[in-house]
Amino acid sequence: MDLDIRRAVLHNIKDNNKQELQETIVDAIQKREEKMLPGLGVLLEVIWNKADPAFRDQLLTQLEQGVKAS
Template identity: 55%
Template structure:
């Protein structure tokens, strides 16, 4: 069975509104389930790949502070 997880996740949210995407992210975080991590990773990958260098720097600064807490 050839399952492309990235493709399946992106296809699942392709037509979602901003509000629906937010609900998906918040729900995944609040559930605190390991099985949700790949989906969040795919969404982060999409954000990263569609961000410019300034946006990436901002995300990295936020992440650096978050992991220190």
């Protein structure tokens, strides 16, 4: 079975507004279900691909701090 997770995730959220996208992210984080992790990864990939170098650096700084605090 060949499953294109990226395409499926993007198809499922393509018409979502900012509020709906936020609800999707918050819901995935709060439920802590492993099956949601690939979808969050796809969303991170979208953000990363659209980000300029300064924003990428900011993301990496926040990630580094968050990982160290875990």
